[in-house]
Amino acid sequence: MTLTRRRFLGWMSAAGASTLLGSSANAASSASFKGFPGSFAVLHDITLCVGCRVCEAACNKVNELPLPDKPFKDLTVLNEKRRTNAKAFTVVNRFENEQNPKNPVFAKKQCNHCLEPACASACFVKAFQKTPEGSVVYDHTVCVGCRYCMIACPFNIPAYEYDNPLTPRIMKCTFCHPRILQGLVPGCVEACPKEALSFGKRKDILSLARERIRKNPERYIDHIYGETEMGGTSWLYIAGNSFKQAGMREDLGVTPAPELTAGALGAVPLVVGLWPVLLTGIYAINQRKEKINAEEKRIAVAEAIERTHAQEKQKLASAMEKAGKDAQKEKDLAIKQAVKKALEEAQQGKTEEATDV
Amino acid sequence: MSEKTISVNKFLTPFNLVAGIILLIGAVITVLRFTQGLAGVTNLSDSNPWGIWIGFDLLCGVALAAGGFVTSAAVYIFGMKKYHSAVRPAILTGFLGYALVVFALHYDVGRPWRLPYPFIVQPGTTSLLFEVGACVALYLTVLFIEFTPAAMEWLGLKKARNIVVRLTLLLTIFGVVLSTLHQSSLGALFLIAPSKLHPLWYSTYLPVYFFVSSIIAGLSMVIFESTLSHHYFKDKMDNTHLTENTDVTLGFGKAASLVLAGYFSIKMVGIAASDNWHYLSTGYGLWFLLELLGFVALPCFMYAVGVRDRNVTLIRWTSVVAILGVVLNRFNVSLIAFNWHLPSSERYFPHWMEIMTSVFIVTIGILVFRFIVTKMPILYAHPDYKETH
């Protein structure tokens, strides 16, 4: 098989064009989207959390979740790091305090209700929706159970009912959306005895956080976690030590999830629109090449036939000419001989006449 | 002995016995899956929501079924007629591959009867999984239609067969379009989780990597499948198949060598673009180098030597290495380099029942392949239908 340059280019461009299409198709970025005005947020002041787990108990009650094996009063569970699971929308964990080992750090973890949720971006049945109130709500009536949202969530929050054979659901904090709609605060916020959780409009919560940091610079590090992480979240955190020490990832960046996939998504319709043109073009080029090859072949064959004919014709002509020449030669010879004979006869006749007289 | 006993004995070959046992175990696991949920048969967890049913059955299954669009594009769009005998086996492998992927998905998702929901209830258009689903569904339809001429020739449906054959070029173009989309989108699925995938594997070029490596997988699978078919189904092959085989092996080996070289280059570009060179000296870095050098650069070189020396055997063995390379890459992206931040106690390893389910699904594929190849004109041209291309 000869790999012509054209064929190689055809393959390579068909395979590699998307490299060029990759990141340019991003017309909108979250910078131009300000989020729902007046949506709510919660500030979790990690320095105030004592790990009493009353918020966990309140969440369990409000959402009518099954009671766990160990009661909420049992604080030995804090010996292990826990994550959210199908029966616990929120957990409190204890962490080492490197600066002050006598005062361990406690931090509550739950869905952060991102401004541009990765779960909503990832879900292929649109089962997640960011509401104007700020809650990211989940619709179990359409969920297929693909668990891509669990892959997408950078905070590893969504949990799944793996032991449910026919009606498994994703389980995560709802931000007490029904309660918020009634003008109440989320169950955990209401229950917290140390006021480590504050509920209000996001802009007010941000002001509150900035104010606390400004007023107590030695108590807090100068960063509000969730202000810009993953494009911003509705649950905001302030802490005394690094957030990493509180079990939170500091390397998530500020790019919201929808922007991460916008490039790839943008290239899709270009492939649909242009590949058929490219492929038909390659096909047409090949067809034309085949046609030209066939035509050249036909001409070559025709010429060969014509040459053969011409050769034969020439052979015949020269043969005929030769035959003609030979015939002429013979004729000449015959004439010569006849003349000779005639002359000889004439000569003989003359000689006879002369002898007669 | 009676005729019935003889046919039964012929049926009970060692392969059939093993396959039968696998089918039985698979049936039991199926029952367990739908009575005890995923917890009863898998090691999936909240931190590891995707296991080998996604990493192998979906990601590898789709990549290894890419021979269909690659071969039909080569023959019908690029006009390489000498590979024509490879088209039907490649389309069959492709069709069965995708059908089994959809079958496997019914085990993995929580409510498989809701799989049509994204198209008929509520489309999640921002999701790359939506894109994968739509393209896989459409492409499975295209593959099925491309497969039907063989079945129709077997059933004697001449008129229908001729109508479908006239659509070949259009179907081939659709096949390439849809394959480009879903092969690349499977890679794009992981774009949304940069914090979970190791930097040596995470790249904005993931969709391009998956698409290019799917071509490698497709070319290599055609070589691999034809090797096996020549060994086990030689009696079913007509003269064209037998004589064209060397050309197919050499030609596809050459193409695979080139594409592997291109793939290697763009992988280097990816590392450079994110300045990730320092990761190469870590544990994961060594593993990455193993994938890149042992399963991309090496088969590239092996294919090249095989083509240059016309060493068909070398090319055949290389196809195994190349295929394993694509499988390794898919495993790395979805299982091994994924969640690399988690402590080893929280990492995932498949449950034996998950592995058995995958074996069960592949076995079904082999059995159906064998049935179709022995009964229908895949490895030979039906005597009633002259090859028009």
Place this chain on the structure above:
Amino acid sequence: MEGSFYTLQDFMAYTKLVVYLIMVAILFGITGFWLFLSERDADQEPEEHQNKVQHH
């Protein structure tokens, strides 16, 4: 346009839906266009054959 969408997610959900519908239309369009083109090829074939014969 941007005024009616508060989040990038909602904006993309809407625009991508429109794009997918356009893609379906493109695929149908290609099919129709291809049938249209190949119909002409089918008509031309006997003509071409006649031309070939004449030139001989």
